[in-house]
Amino acid sequence: MKIGVMGAGAVGSFYGALLARAGHEVVLIGREAHVAAIRQQGLQLSSQGETHTIPLHADTSPAALVDATLVLCCVKSPDTLQTAREMGPHLAPEARILSLQNGIDNLAALRSLLPHTVSAAVVYAAVGLAGPGQLEHRGGGELVMAGDALDAAGFRAFDDAGIAVRISPAxxxxxxxxxxxxxxxxxxxxxxxxxxxxxxxxxxxxxxxxxxxxxxxxxxxxxxxxxxxxxxxxxxxxxxxxxxxxxxxxxxxxxxxxxxxxxxxxxxxxxxxxxxxxxxxxxxxxxxxxxxxxxxxxxx
Missing domain, CATH: 1.10.1040.10 (N-(1-d-carboxylethyl)-l-norvaline Dehydrogenase; domain 2)
Incomplete structure (x- = not known):
């Protein structure tokens, strides 16, 4: 499946990298310097004392989200409404949006502008960018979400990538x-x-x-x-x-x-x-x- 990551900073790049490493088509939408570094040398993921180079697509334009069936929204909360406006015209009608953002206001903001299925995942991962195209994973990685947050293919994609998902009824x-x-x-x-x-x-x-x-x-x-x-x-x-x-x-x-x-x-x-x-x-x-x-x- 094609998976888009809107706002590929540390969190978005981390989950995008794991999904790409599992064989899924992933496109990261991020800042120009980060995108340029990934295009030139792949994403450098350092974890548990090892560094892995993960090739994947990266772009600065939301237009690259076309045909994505799952979009991980990872932008900063102040940018949520503007991001929804920018990516909305490029989303497939059947695309699902999964917010991996801090705060409790983003779901309502995204749903107010997008006619798509929008759900939230709570992130427990210690990650940071050491520089453009350079990601450090220091621990964790679990996502907590509702049982209907994704369709069956989406849950399989996370399982393929080794991403722990805990289903919560609340x-x-x-x-x-x-x-x-x-x-x-x-x-x-x-x-x-x-x-x-x-x-x-x-x-x-x-x-x-x-x-x-x-x-x-x-x-x-x-x-x-x-x-x-x-x-x-x-x-x-x-x-x-x-x-x-x-x-x-x-x-x-x-x-x-x-x-x-x-x-x-x-x-x-x-x-x-x-x-x-x-x-x-x-x-x-x-x-x-x-x-x-x-x-x-x-x-x-």
Whole structure:
């Protein structure tokens, strides 16, 4: 089957590479430098001490999505609506869209503009771009999705690629759980630029993360979402599962790019304000990341 990856940064390139290595036709839609490097030398995937060269198609234009039966949407949340407008004219009527994005607002955004079947997958993978065409996999890779997110051929494609898929009967709760995890980790990682294990060990960080989580749980409950009582252990466990990883928010700031903070802690702020719930820890982290975004050198 032909699989398109819209917004092939670290996450999209990782799953696209695994699917291409399994023999599927994959096209990555990404930034010009990344695309040029892949065209010249293939995608260089480093994982478990080994580097593999994976040849696959790459393009800068959504027009390359033509005839794709599955499209993985991996763009940053602020770009979702514009991306839907750009790729919509090139999608086959039967194409399925699978959002591998952070946040809880992207499904509604994509569905508002695309008449296709749109579903979400929650990503648990530690990956990063070392440079154009150079991908580092540091651990994980599981996707969590609803049982009807893909058709049979789509699920077979992920199985062929060795991508672990966990089926959840409560995908909204899964998306919220990942949002809370990101709220607890991403901004702190971005502000400090410290990997997860060392960050977790620093004085006062655990207490701050607990405060962030408790605020998020209060907001989720007000939204009618009851989250798993084991969520704290999952949040803390990131420090051991991905000890050398920094958050995508940290990587964006390090590259002088705008972050998704408005769709992470910012999503909590909007809903908290609507319900009259105080969320001072989330508000402070959001404000500090926005301050760092506005420092000289970042594009508008």
């Amino acid at each position: 995908i909204e709760e899964e998306l919220w759980s990942k949002l809370v995890l990101n709220c607890a980790w991403n901004a702190l990682s971005a502000i400090t630029q410290i990997p997860y294990r060392a960050l977790h060990a620093a004085t006062g960080i655990v207490e701050t993360m607990r405060a962030v989580m408790n605020e998020c749980l209060a907001v989720a409950a007000a939204e009618g979402v009851q989250l798993d009582a084991a969520l704290w252990s999952r949040i803390e466990g990131i420090a051991e599962r991905m000890p050398q990883q920094t958050s995508s928010t940290a990587q964006d700031l390090a590259r002088h790019r705008r972050t998704e903070i408005d769709f992470i802690n910012g999503a909590i702020l909007r809903r908290a304000d609507a319900h009259g719930i105080p969320v001072p820890a989330n508000r402070m982290l959001h404000a500090l990341v926005k301050l760092l975004e506005d420092r000289p050198g970042l594009p508008g």
